[in-house]
Amino acid sequence: MPEISIIVPVYNVEKYLDKCVQSILNQTFKDFELILVDDGSPDNSGVMCDQYAEQDARVSVIHQENGGLSAARNAGIEKAKGRYLGFVDSDDYIAEDMYELLYTNLKREDADLATVGFLDIYAGKEPVIKEKKYIVTDMIGAAKITFEGKLSTISATNKLYKKEIFDYVRYPVGMITEDAAVILDVLEQTKKVVIDTSQKYCYYHRENSISSNHFTRKDLDMIKAWEDNEARVLEKYPDLVCIAHTRVCWAYFTVLDKMMNSPLTTEDQKTQKEIIKFLCKNFTFVLKNQYFTKSRKLAMIALRIHPYFYKLLSRLENRMIRKINK
Known part of the structure; x- marks a missing residue:
């Protein structure tokens, strides 16, 4: 054996x-x-x-x-x-x-x-x-x-x-x-x-891994997984509540970033509005959170002002990633 x-x-x-x-x-x-x-x-x-x-x-x-x-x-x-x-x-x-x-x-x-x-x-x-x-x-x-x-x-x-x-x-x-x-x-x-x-x-x-930045409905699995984790943490592990909610917000940001760089169906657009609503509700949590970077907090402020400005930042970041990975 x-x-x-x-x-x-x-x-x-x-x-x-x-x-x-x-x-x-x-x-x-x-x-x-x-x-x-x-x-x-x-x-x-x-x-x-x-x-x-x-x-x-x-x-x-x-x-x-x-x-x-x-x-x-x-x-x-x-x-x-x-x-x-x-x-x-x-x-x-x-x-x-x-x-x-x-x-x-x-x-x-x-x-x-x-x-x-x-x-x-x-x-x-x-x-x-x-x-x-x-x-x-x-x-x-x-x-x-x-x-x-x-x-x-x-x-x-x-x-x-x-x-x-x-x-x-x-x-x-x-x-x-x-x-x-x-x-x-x-x-x-x-x-x-x-x-x-x-x-x-x-x-x-991989050089072509950037293609994975296009949104599909399966990307919502990420949000579900971290929300499920947070629910268990809230029930059993009080010391992990803050970091668990941080990962939930991170999952929402990750999915939203993909949406901002992808063509969306009517159903996707409705989901996008729900994601934006969730993140805006967590505006203060994100800005005061030690785990989020300055650029992410800036993006949060842009989202709060108008999703259009968030989209501009997201596309700029996406182009920078493409350039770095070439």
């Missing part, structure tokens, strides 16, 4: 898959199984998965009809034999010592969950190296840090979990913000969490 099961959902990533898989197979920590979940890939990704399994006994493959990221992760969880679980997205890659570091930290602290930091990778640019921090905390502390999103994030991928955490936790199929939807479910299964910000998970920003 392997110590760690590493689950990689695979869909239409033949350009990136080999770098991802090789970074896992070359880990300094050797006692693992790699579960590649071919989620109905239309390209050669599924064939590549089978080839990896033929070449390395640690690799196994699940082929299934396309069900999305959550369905693929869930299939991997069901098959996993390891005492610990990890997830890697198939268009990213990891440092060779990532799982050794996660495992060492988790065992040293007798923790339930360990995390590392992200290294943001942009084509043609040097990655930004950040200061390292090491924190051991409880569930509430981990939730606060994770909701803040600076030293740790809601992402499933840069972590090592005791498998028991997923005895009753599964990712919601069909929901695009699956990590936000389950983060409290995951953290509630922990007593101790180790947060190490060493940048070991290499998150690759």
